[in-house]
Amino acid sequence: MSIKSKEEVVQEFRVHTIQDAAMRVIARKGMAAATMQEIAEEAGVAKGTIYLYFRDRDELVEKTFETAITQLIARVEEALEREATVEQKIRAAMSAKLTFFRENKEFFRLYSSLRLPEGDAQQQRRHKRTCEPQYRVSVTRFAEILRDAMERGEIRRFDPYRMALFIVEGSNAIVVERVMEESSPAEEADVEFLTQVIMGGIRP
Amino acid sequence: MSIKSKEEVVQEFRVHTIQDAAMRVIARKGMAAATMQEIAEEAGVAKGTIYLYFRDRDELVEKTFETAITQLIARVEEALEREATVEQKIRAAMSAKLTFFRENKEFFRLYSSLRLPEGDAQQQRRHKRTCEPQYRVSVTRFAEILRDAMERGEIRRFDPYRMALFIVEGSNAIVVERVMEESSPAEEADVEFLTQVIMGGIRP
DNA sequence: TGATTGACTGACCGCTCGTTCAGTGAGCTG
DNA sequence: CAGCTCACTGAACGAGCGGTCAGTCAATCA
Numbered sequence: 419m420s421i422k423s424k425e426e427v428v429q430e431f432r433v434h435t436i437q438d439a440a441m442r443v444i445a446r447k448g449m450a451a452a453t454m455q456e457i458a459e460e461a462g463v464a465k466g467t468i469y470l471y472f473r474d475r476d477e478l479v480e481k482t483f484e485t486a487i488t489q490l491i492a493r494v495e496e497a498l499e500r501e502a503t504v505e506q507k508i509r510a511a512m513s514a515k516l517t518f519f520r521e522n523k524e525f526f527r528l529y530s531s532l533r534l535p536e537g538d539a540q541q542q543r544r545h546k547r548t549c550e551p552q553y554r555v556s557v558t559r560f561a562e563i564l565r566d567a568m569e570r571g572e573i574r575r576f577d578p579y580r581m582a583l584f585i586v587e588g589s590n591a592i593v594v595e596r597v598m599e600e601s602s603p604a605e606e607a608d609v610e611f612l613t614q615v616i617m618g619g620i621r622p
Numbered sequence: 623m624s625i626k627s628k629e630e631v632v633q634e635f636r637v638h639t640i641q642d643a644a645m646r647v648i649a650r651k652g653m654a655a656a657t658m659q660e661i662a663e664e665a666g667v668a669k670g671t672i673y674l675y676f677r678d679r680d681e682l683v684e685k686t687f688e689t690a691i692t693q694l695i696a697r698v699e700e701a702l703e704r705e706a707t708v709e710q711k712i713r714a715a716m717s718a719k720l721t722f723f724r725e726n727k728e729f730f731r732l733y734s735s736l737r738l739p740e741g742d743a744q745q746q747r748r749h750k751r752t753c754e755p756q757y758r759v760s761v762t763r764f765a766e767i768l769r770d771a772m773e774r775g776e777i778r779r780f781d782p783y784r785m786a787l788f789i790v791e792g793s794n795a796i797v798v799e800r801v802m803e804e805s806s807p808a809e810e811a812d813v814e815f816l817t818q819v820i821m822g823g824i825r826p
Numbered sequence: 827t828g829a830t831t832g833a834c835t836g837a838c839c840g841c842t843c844g845t846t847c848a849g850t851g852a853g854c855t856g
Numbered sequence: 857c858a859g860c861t862c863a864c865t866g867a868a869c870g871a872g873c874g875g876t877c878a879g880t881c882a883a884t885c886a
Contacts, residue, residue, distance in 0.1 A: 428863095448740035450654035454844060464865040466846075475844065504824075530738055534731065534798075536652035564824075573824040576815060583799060584819060588792030594738075595787060611780060615788060619823030620708075620768075620777040632833095658874060668835040670876075679874065 433471050436461045437482040445524035449479075449531035476541070480548050483532055486525045487552045490518050494556065504567040509613045511560070512589060516605050519593045526597050530590075557582050585616055637675050640665045641686040649728035653683075653735035680745070684752050687736055690729045691756050694722050698760065708771040713817045715764070716793060720809050723797045730801050734794075761786050789820055 439461035443452045454475060458465040472478040497510035519526055533553060535545040561582035567573045589612050596602040643665035647656045658679060662669040676682040701714035723730055737757060739749040765786035771777045793816050800806040 432863095447742070448738065451741040451745075453842085455842095465844090466866065467864055469845070470863070527738065534652065534734055537655040538651065541655075571826065574818075574822075574826050576819065576824070580796060580799065580812075580815060581819065581824065583795040584792040584816070587795030588788040591787040591791030592784060595784065608784075611784060612788070614778075615780065615785065615823065617823045617825050618778075619819065619821045619825075620780070620785065621821050621823075622775065622778050657872085659872095669874090670836065671834055673875070674833070 429471070432463075432467075433481075436463070436468055436471060436478070437485055440478055440482045441486070441522075441524045441528060444479075444531070445527040448527065449536075476544065479528070479532075480544075483528055483549055484552060486522060487529065487556075489522075490515070490525075491552070491556050491559075493518050495559065498559075498563060504563070504572050505613065505617055507563055508585075508616055509609060512612045513605070513609045515589060516593065516596065516608060519597060520605065523597050526593065530594075557586050560586060588612075588616075633675070636667075636671075637685075640667070640672055640675060640682070641689055644682055644686045645690070645726075645728045645732060648683075648735070649731040652731065653740075680748065683732070683736075684748075687732055687753055688756065690726060691733065691760075694719070694726075694729075695756070695760050695763075697722050699763070702763075702767060708767070708776050709817065709821055711767055712789075712820055713813060716816045717809070717813045719793060720797065720800065720813060723801060724809065727801050730797065734798075761790050764790060792816075792820075 436457070440452070440457045443457045443460050446452075447456070454465050454468060457478075458468055461468075468478065472481065493514045494511050497514040498507050501507045501510045532545070532549040535542040535550070537545075558579070561578040564573065564576075564581050565578040568575050568578065592608055592612060596608065602608070640661070644656070644661045647661045647664050650656075651660070658669050658672060661682075662672055665672075672682065676685065697718045698715050701718040702711050705711045705714045736749070736753040739746040739754070741749075762783070765782040768777065768780075768785050769782040772779050772782065796812055796816060800812065806812070
């Protein structure tokens with residue numbers, strides 16, 4: 419509950435502007451082709467200015483990713499806690515995810531790019547310390563929900579982590595489709611589709 | 623059934639060697655960080671030699687991808703045709719996929735990297751003409767299987783393409799896990815897991 | 827066996843990119 | 857209002873990339 423100085427506010431605004439620009443450029447060009455020059459132009463600042471707020475390109479990408487995924491995790495977490503049964507939890511989580519990516523279409527490209535590490539051994543180690551854990555956290559959290567439900571006999575017994583992986587990546591595919599399509603079916607329709615398939619499979 | 627001249631055999635061998643090297647380097651460093659220099663070293667040839675067999679880097683990547691994914695599609699297709707019921711088809715397809723990626727661990731990185739296009743507009747158009755269709759073909763093919771089964775009342779009615787996407791990407795997640803893990807559960811266990819979840823969902 | 831070929835090589839080139847830093851000027855200070 | 861501060865700028869730099877091509881030499885030819 420601290421009062422922010424004017425400098426801090428300006429600083430936060432700049433950081434946010436630059437991260438936002440980075441996200442849009444990465445969404446447009448892809449991770450590898452997004453240059454500092456273009457990010458700077460998109461943000462309306464000079465290239466050098468970015469280096470006042472971020473040590474290097476990797477840190478900019480990393481922080482941008484963290485800011486966004488933290489929001490995503492928070493939204494899903496909130497949805498999970500709000501509901502009681504597994505089916506309700508899954509429906510709410512799927513809904514939260516689809517809503518988040520509708521409001522943050524640009525984030526998806528970054529989210530996808532960081533799932534597999536790139537570059538030399540050093541970069542891969544850095545990636546392992548920062549981005550990967552965030553992603554794993556969300557899967558692991560989901561796996562916990564499933565494990566609890568299994569113990570309560572609410573759902574069938576499977577390896578909960580594998581189950582979580584399957585569901586998270588499967589629903590990501592639907593998110594990709596929605597981000598790419600120019601017009602998608604109603605959000606509730608896809609939420610219902612995902613919930614039905616996850617819960618009951620394809621058997622009639 | 624044509625007889626290959628010695629030159630053709632040598633040519634094919636070189637092409638294969640270089641593609642193989644490209645796949646290994648991409649698996650190690652990732653798509654963006656894989657350089658022509660390193661691919662050349664891995665193949666045991668000079669950098670210039672690669673340009674005798676491939677117009678440029680993009681063509682090398684593209685052809686390497688095509689060679690591998692054609693094999694994957696053929697194997698899955700064979701599995702699909704061999705079986706009669708949807709459940710059998712799915713089990714066989716999953717088994718074929720897991721086996722293929724066990725035998726071609728290095729391919730997975732390339733396979734994942736090419737799903738979302740990179741670079742400027744021109745590169746993205748090129749990507750759309752070559753890699754994406756191959757990927758879509760495999761999903762669409764699977765969607766057809768599902769549509770047929772729906773019409774025969776074998777499975778529930780959903781949007782078949784979305785269903786196919788969900789299953790393909792969900793099972794990809796398991797493949798990633800198996801490629802990354804140093805020791806995975808038996809292949810049949812994961813095949814059974816996938817088949818059960820896809821067919822019956824998680825409800826008890 | 828001397829001449830010819832052409833697959834192969836790797837030093838080199840042009841270019842792009844991330845990163846730096848001397849310079850600028852708006853705004854605060856005393 | 858003179859002087860100072862410091863966030864900001866963008867030209868310049870160096871590293872590293874994809875792509876080129878003059879030169880090499882083993883295999884073939886006549």
